[in-house]
Amino acid sequence: MxxxxxxxxxxxxxxxxxxxxxxxxxxxxxxxxxxxxxxxxxxxxxxxxxxxxxxxxxxxxxxxxxxxxxxxxxxxxxxxxxxxxxxxxxxxxxxxxxxxxxxxxxxxxxxxxxxxxxxxxxxxxxxxxxxxxxxxxxxxxxxxxxxxxxxxxxDKDTYRIQKEFTENASHELQTPLAIIRSKLDLLMLENLTESQMQLVSDLYELTMRMGYLNRNLLLLAKIENAQYTVLEEVDIETLLADSLPLYETLQNGKTLHMYDYRINRNRKLLANSVLLECLLKNLIVNALRHSKEKGEVQIWVEDNSLTVSNESTDGKPLDANTLFCRFRPGNARQKGNGLGLAIVKAICDFHHWIVEYKFEAGSHHFIVNFHTKQL
Incomplete structure (x- = not known):
């Protein structure tokens, strides 16, 4: 205690x-x-x-x-x-x-x-x-x-118990998942039929998704428990420019462009750099994953806001009421674990930023306003 x-x-x-x-x-x-x-x-x-x-x-x-x-x-x-x-x-x-x-x-x-x-x-x-x-x-x-x-x-005792539980649960889950993946790797080396190989491949992909889900749930718990306490000045344009090459493997024919409309080029954000990088990653990956084939994903950087947009696959807006909820309805057939936008919302709440969703001209727009909201 x-x-x-x-x-x-x-x-x-x-x-x-x-x-x-x-x-x-x-x-x-x-x-x-x-x-x-x-x-x-x-x-x-x-x-x-x-x-x-x-x-x-x-x-x-x-x-x-x-x-x-x-x-x-x-x-x-x-x-x-x-x-x-x-x-x-x-x-x-x-x-x-x-x-x-x-x-x-x-x-x-x-x-x-x-x-x-x-x-x-x-x-x-x-x-x-x-x-x-x-x-x-x-x-x-x-x-x-x-x-x-x-x-x-x-409350302090409850917080301590919850913190210990999330850390222990994450650690204990990672070990059996790693063992399962290693055994599946060994199984793939055996002389398997095509149907058996497909089953093993599906199981391997499922364990990978479980690992991502486990890490994301732990990240959400740490954010909500305010375990990220270090704040520093971060240049968001530099952070984006350094990270964009990492998303080339996810583009699959889609284009990714960044536009810098900042007036004050020296303005930096006071934020936790790890969480800010995680926010950008989730927004960009979400846009690439759900953009139409050969579509364009655009990133606008301004003094007080960041906007990530992608062209809709069906021309319909998303449900703004459940968009940032964990495991939101209608997400079962989509790739991912349904926690990406929930993590974005948690990071914005942690920094007292505001995240909004708009649907305009057949495109989804996710806007992060860096103005500190009133408490």
Whole structure:
């Protein structure tokens, strides 16, 4: 098992400690802000009382002290005006307290959640260790951190098991396939009839396809498990020019042309060179394999995209909904194992590129857009 951080080793079997709920904490902060606001508005309440509620009483007391008669009173108007001003003042105090609670007090309250969210977004099964979350006495955040830690640990264990299984399965399958091919080679040296030789040849071809299938499935698993981590600047035009001679044996009378429409000749792709070469290989081999006899396969290289096109054999478009699926329907009678375009899609997803299919003027067009898509 892959090691986990010391911090998580301490907390993985420890349930979150009992603290205070988020609602209770927020209400406490709101009450404190309200009390502070009321303290600062005490002078306003004093002036409200002096000049509205107690104004007539003060006038009567001053008149009596000076030996004068009772002055005219407007007690009813003062009470109504005072109550309206009092309600307005209380509303302003509560509004200010609410604003302070939301704007300032809860910002610190939600810091553990923001920290957890940031670490969860940065977590990578293949590369990251299980993060150590900030300790908090908020019950909901503590439960969230504990649950996320447990979930990440299970995911890491599942990822490790899946990785080991795919590697072991590939290794164990290659050995018997190699033995079968070697025995078929020996069998071909025997004095066989034409029908027997055809059967042996069919079996040999089948074992070769099984070997390709095994390697492609392992490649898909490695891509999806993010085991290709090295990224470098790659000149796609140079990579294509070096690899095109390798496809001469697959052309069978078909022509293969490359056109470079780049404006910025110095622009290079940030990609995994092994995966990029695999993407180009699958697109070109797919185009050559499914192009009509004496047809033309064209490759257009632009600053932000790559297009591979081939002339259709039946003049009909392919099903874009299942085209990039593994072992897609309708592929049983075709050569290959049905994983070529699925590998192309996986490589594009790994690099956050976009692959599209279009059918125009009797030709299939596979377009890889190197603009990083939004996550």
């Amino acid at each position: 892959e090691p986990v951080t010391n911090g998580f080793r301490k907390m993985k079997n420890k349930k979150p400690t009992r603290g205070i709920s988020l609602l209770s904490k927020t209400l406490r902060l709101f009450a404190c802000c309200t009390a502070v606001c009321f303290v600062f508005t005490v002078p306003l309440f004093y002036l409200l009382t002096k000049y509205f509620y107690a104004e007539d009483i003060i006038d009567i007391i001053e008149a009596v002290e000076q030996g004068q008669g009772i002055p005219p009173l407007d007690l009813e108007q003062d009470i109504i005006a005072g109550m309206m001003l009092q309600f307005l003042l209380i509303f302003l105090v509560i509004t200010m307290a609410l604003f302070l609670t939301v704007r300032f007090a809860t910002k610190k309250l939600w810091q553990p959640f923001d920290d957890t969210l940031r670490k969860a977004e940065q977590f990578n099964l293949a590369q990251s260790e299980i993060p150590i979350f900030v300790e908090t006495n908020i019950q909901e955040f503590a439960r969230l951190n504990h649950s996320l830690g447990q979930l990440m640990k299970k």
